[in-house]
Amino acid sequence: MTDTADTASAPKSVKDHAQSLGQEHSIWFKLTPFMKGDDPMGTVNRLLKKMNGVVPIKMRDEKIFMLGKVEHFDRIFVKKVDQYHKFFSGLEPIFGKSMITVDGALWQNVRTPQQKSFHPKVYAEYIPHLQSAIDRKEEMWAKRAESGESFEMVEETWTLACDMISKALFDREFPINANAVYGAVKAYTSVGNHKELRLKKEHDGLVEVTSEEAAAGAIEAWHTVPDAIINSDPWKGRENTLLTLFQELEADPDNPTYDHEQAIDEMKQYLWAGTETTALTMAWCVYNLTQNPEMMEKVRAEADEIIGDKAEPTWDDLLKMTYTRSVIQETMRMYPPAWALIREAKEEDEIDGHKIMPGDKVVACCYSVHMNEEYWSEPEKFKPERFEKGQMKKRVKYSYMPFGAGKRACIGGQLAMIENTMALGQLMRRFEPEYVGVTPVPFNITVTLTPKGGLHFKLHERKKKA
Numbered sequence: 435m436t437d438t439a440d441t442a443s444a445p446k447s448v449k450d451h452a453q454s455l456g457q458e459h460s461i462w463f464k465l466t467p468f469m470k471g472d473d474p475m476g477t478v479n480r481l482l483k484k485m486n487g488v489v490p491i492k493m494r495d496e497k498i499f500m501l502g503k504v505e506h507f508d509r510i511f512v513k514k515v516d517q518y519h520k521f522f523s524g525l526e527p528i529f530g531k532s533m534i535t536v537d538g539a540l541w542q543n544v545r546t547p548q549q550k551s552f553h554p555k556v557y558a559e560y561i562p563h564l565q566s567a568i569d570r571k572e573e574m575w576a577k578r579a580e581s582g583e584s585f586e587m588v589e590e591t592w593t594l595a596c597d598m599i600s601k602a603l604f605d606r607e608f609p610i611n612a613n614a615v616y617g618a619v620k621a622y623t624s625v626g627n628h629k630e631l632r633l634k635k636e637h638d639g640l641v642e643v644t645s646e647e648a649a650a651g652a653i654e655a656w657h658t659v660p661d662a663i664i665n666s667d668p669w670k671g672r673e674n675t676l677l678t679l680f681q682e683l684e685a686d687p688d689n690p691t692y693d694h695e696q697a698i699d700e701m702k703q704y705l706w707a708g709t710e711t712t713a714l715t716m717a718w719c720v721y722n723l724t725q726n727p728e729m730m731e732k733v734r735a736e737a738d739e740i741i742g743d744k745a746e747p748t749w750d751d752l753l754k755m756t757y758t759r760s761v762i763q764e765t766m767r768m769y770p771p772a773w774a775l776i777r778e779a780k781e782e783d784e785i786d787g788h789k790i791m792p793g794d795k796v797v798a799c800c801y802s803v804h805m806n807e808e809y810w811s812e813p814e815k816f817k818p819e820r821f822e823k824g825q826m827k828k829r830v831k832y833s834y835m836p837f838g839a840g841k842r843a844c845i846g847g848q849l850a851m852i853e854n855t856m857a858l859g860q861l862m863r864r865f866e867p868e869y870v871g872v873t874p875v876p877f878n879i880t881v882t883l884t885p886k887g888g889l890h891f892k893l894h895e896r897k898k899k900a
């Protein structure tokens with residue numbers, strides 16, 4: 435097995451489980467002072483501007499540097515990528531020792547064989563499976579429209595993304611109540627709440643409360659998901675899926691990295707990295723379109739024109755849906771799900787006159803470059819036309835980072851674009867979402883950039899054209 439994967443999904447006591455939520459050394463805790471209030475990103479941006487792109491934060495035992503310039507991103511993600519390692523401390527329970535967390539030869543060995551499941555040729559094969567998940571969501575939304583009740587959109591798009599990943603990558607119907615799993619995932623990703631979950635102020639001291647059980651329950655639930663998927667019946671009986679690849683790799687005696695634990699951790703990674711981010715993007719897209727009705731009409735017109743009455747779009751259709759894609763790209767500029775990417779320095783370095791020592795953490799603030807007027811005109815405005823054909827050439831390198839950069843960039847970015855292009859066009863032409871929450875939406879900064887309190891909508895069926 436790997437040098438580091440020995441504890442990934444090992445059984446732990448309830449107490450250990452709960453303690454692994456909200457580890458004191460987690461960098462996410464150290465950043466919590468910046469995450470308070472309704473405009474935490476504004477605070478981060480103002481600080482970065484004032485400090486000329488580098489905000490050094492001195493903690494008791496370590497230093498964190500927030501970075502907000504494209505040159506910094508070029509340095510840590512490309513030029514000196516091998517001396518800035520992934521830093522996922524505090525999130526081990528959710529990711530284990532999967533590809534997204536490891537570095538060096540181990541990372542290469544884990545990523546390389548999986549790359550073939552993320553190739554355009556394979557994406558075309560995924561389309562009917564993605565479509566099946568969208569059809570199912572459409573049926574559920576018809577019931578929502580009938581009931582007239584309001585609901586929270588991120589949870590709704592999360593269960594859609596989860597259904598899509600489960601069918602396309604694993605050839606399984608998601609075997610567990612997806613909403614319950616969403617709840618468990620949130621127990622991790624709402625990092626700022628971990629302490630409250632585990633501890634309660636009592637008199638002068640901090641004492642543990644029984645919610646430790648609930649925290650442990652969330653972790654236990656999360657741990658059971660991959661095996662439940664593996665042990666459920668194949669959905670279509672496809673021979674080559676990411677899941678069958680894991681099984682082949684597991685059976686290969688020449689590749690000891692891939693044992694069962696590694697496969698489990700990879701699956702957990704996909705069920706988070708491939709769902710939360712895609713779901714947030716889709717939910718923010720729906721919000722943006724309801725705020726811009728003329729753009730909503732253009733998305734609908736594109737789906738009508740290109741998909742028409744077909745049961746599902748073809749690969750070529752999806753490439754032609756350029757307006758819908760621009761809406762999604764612009765949404766990820768203003769609401770990048772991965773608002774910051776963290777690395778740990780392994781060697782001494784200097785960034786804009788700041789000495790970086792081994793062990794120091796650097797936090798690349800993607801949100802800040804996306805909202806910087808040096809790189810984007812009127813960054814506060816939602817303008818999908820920024821992503822029209824030909825516009826990309828004018829863009830400053832690394833000023834658009836929704837999927838990261840360099841060799842550690844997202845493996846599933848293109849898949850996410852396909853999922854959201856298919857879902858957005860088809861769901862919006864059938865339904866009229868009505869946003870019933872507050873505007874502007876305050877942010878809650880956790881591992882991802884989420885809407886504080888969620889995005890609440892009602893749905894209506896659209897009147898069919900005569």
Ligand code: HEM
Pocket residue numbers: 533534535545599703704707708709711712715766770771772775776835836837838839841842843844845846847849850851
């Ligand atoms: C809108 C949707 C998505 C966004 C915004 C997003 C964003 C990102 C970002 C920023 C990274 C780089 C993290 C870093 O450098 O620290 C990343 C990595 C990754 N993403 Fe995504 N992602 C999305 C969808 C997906 C999907 C659909 C999958 C798979 C089904 C996926 C799987 C991964 C994996 C496995 C990595 C780790 C790659 C590596 O370390 O080699 N992501 N993602």
